Amino acid sequence: MGSVAVGNLTSDEAVAEVNNKVSDWQKNSQVVLKYNEQTVNVDPGAWTFRTEDSIPKAGKSTKLLVDLKKDMVDKSIAQLKSDGLDQLLDKEMLYARLKKVGADLQSSNIELNVNEFLTTYGQPEEVVSESSATLPGEHVLLEDWIKGLNGYKVKPGQTFSLIQALEESGMTAQDSIDINVLASAIYTAVQKTNFTIIERHTSRKLPDYVKLGYEAYVKPDDMDFVFQNPNATSYKLEFIVNEDALLTSIVGAPFPYTYKIKLDTQVFKPKTVIHFNENLSSFVSSVLIDSGSEGYLTTINRESYKGSEKVDSAKLTEDFYPPEHRLEERGFPVEKTVVTDPSSGTPAEGTPTAGNPVTTYPDGTVIPTYPYYPYPVYPNLPGVITNPVIPGIPGIPSTDKQTDTQTVNQGKSTGTNVSGGGSK
Numbered sequence: 359m360g361s362v363a364v365g366n367l368t369s370d371e372a373v374a375e376v377n378n379k380v381s382d383w384q385k386n387s388q389v390v391l392k393y394n395e396q397t398v399n400v401d402p403g404a405w406t407f408r409t410e411d412s413i414p415k416a417g418k419s420t421k422l423l424v425d426l427k428k429d430m431v432d433k434s435i436a437q438l439k440s441d442g443l444d445q446l447l448d449k450e451m452l453y454a455r456l457k458k459v460g461a462d463l464q465s466s467n468i469e470l471n472v473n474e475f476l477t478t479y480g481q482p483e484e485v486v487s488e489s490s491a492t493l494p495g496e497h498v499l500l501e502d503w504i505k506g507l508n509g510y511k512v513k514p515g516q517t518f519s520l521i522q523a524l525e526e527s528g529m530t531a532q533d534s535i536d537i538n539v540l541a542s543a544i545y546t547a548v549q550k551t552n553f554t555i556i557e558r559h560t561s562r563k564l565p566d567y568v569k570l571g572y573e574a575y576v577k578p579d580d581m582d583f584v585f586q587n588p589n590a591t592s593y594k595l596e597f598i599v600n601e602d603a604l605l606t607s608i609v610g611a612p613f614p615y616t617y618k619i620k621l622d623t624q625v626f627k628p629k630t631v632i633h634f635n636e637n638l639s640s641f642v643s644s645v646l647i648d649s650g651s652e653g654y655l656t657t658i659n660r661e662s663y664k665g666s667e668k669v670d671s672a673k674l675t676e677d678f679y680p681p682e683h684r685l686e687e688r689g690f691p692v693e694k695t696v697v698t699d700p701s702s703g704t705p706a707e708g709t710p711t712a713g714n715p716v717t718t719y720p721d722g723t724v725i726p727t728y729p730y731y732p733y734p735v736y737p738n739l740p741g742v743i744t745n746p747v748i749p750g751i752p753g754i755p756s757t758d759k760q761t762d763t764q765t766v767n768q769g770k771s772t773g774t775n776v777s778g779g780g781s782k
Contacts (some may be wrong), residue, residue: 373409376409380407380463383402385402387402387464389456390468391434398437400434403427403430405457407460408425422463424460428453431452431453435447435472447475485609486550487607487608487617488606488608489546489547489606490543491542492602493602493603499537500537500604501599503524507595508595509595511594513592514587514591515587515588519582520541520584532578537576538576542572544595545572545573546606547608549617549674550616552588552617552662553586553588554586555584555585558574559581560574561573562680563651570621570623570656570679593610594608596609617663621657623656624655625653626652627652628683628684630686634687644687644688645686645687646684646685650682652681654679655678658674658677659674
């Protein structure tokens with residue numbers, strides 16, 4: 359009787375045994391009504407068990423006679439805050455199910471989905487979520503796919519796979535930008551529902567056709583976009599192409615909550631990567647090859663609202679796009695050369711720094727080349743100009759102003775290039 363064995367008991371013993379079971383059930387079992395994301399408990403006092411009337415029927419029926427206090431059930435239903443639920447809910451069907459739960463004395467916790475007791479007739483349908491995606495220049499495949507998927511129904515509890523849905527509609531998913539635009543458009547609409555994201559991928563670099571946090575990357579036979587409808591009613595996908603935009607809508611029974619997406623984003627600045635090029639004159643001269651781009655780490659949060667009140671927030675996923683580093687080409691750096699005074703063996707005053715053009719003389723002396731002047735003083739070095747009046751070719755003595763001018767002109771006409779430095 360109600361999962362209690364009473365075959366070998368007297369009537370009074372059977373009543374006592376069943377009453378003990380009923381008392382234990384009311385203390386330890388829990389009956390929950392669930393409506394989309396909302397849950398409420400049904401008061402155990404809503405069930406009145408008629409044990410003494412039930413025992414004489416033992417052998418003919420195993421169910422306890424139970425009365426249900428409907429007003430207490432109605433109080434629980436009222437806690438499911440959803441406009442129009444009373445008009446859609448078949449309460450008598452729900453009452454009958456609750457009476458059966460009590461009559462069987464099911465010992466485990468029971469969860470009843472209110473969506474199972476909604477009347478089909480008159481149930482409103484509306485756009486519960488929508489999105490807009492920018493279309494690429496050419497989208498021949500996309501046009502065929504959205505025609506085939508327009509009106510596609512995602513049934514209660516069903517898992518939707520984009521690749522499988524295309525195949526069911528007589529089409530073949532192909533690796534292209536079109537399928538990624540379609541996946542991203544559906545994903546963006548799904549974000550603002552209570553659907554569960556099961557599989558979703560991103561590419562290494564954020565595409566131009568989608569905003570940060572809304573990409574879904576699909577590669578047939580390898581990567582898919584999959585979500586599940588956890589509700590007891592069906593929802594359908596609808597598509598409209600409006601000039602250069604794809605409008606995607608999810609249509610069905612309204613949710614008890616509205617949903618908003620919030621992004622928390624970290625930005626990573628690109629670093630500079632230097633490649634050395636022997637064709638460039640020096641390290642200080644550079645050529646920009648790639649300006650690079652910033653990287654992003656974005657957390658996508660789904661927030662649930664009842665009116666203007668936020669009731670929940672859940673993280674959907676994290677997207678990471680690494681920065682693309684800035685790329686430069688430069689000439690090889692010039693090693694620093696130390697000039698030694700032959701008479702003392704110590705570094706001479708005015709030793710040139712790394713990267714400056716220099717001239718090396720037969721005796722091993724190294725001095726800076728024009729325009730890095732005035733030149734340092736190198737005493738007792740034959741053939742070295744210590745303090746020229748005007749810049750000239752190092753190593754050629756100037757006897758007067760005319761000689762120096764001719765020397766400069768000679769350097770200009772011949773384009774002399776000494777150790778990486780050009781004459782002026």
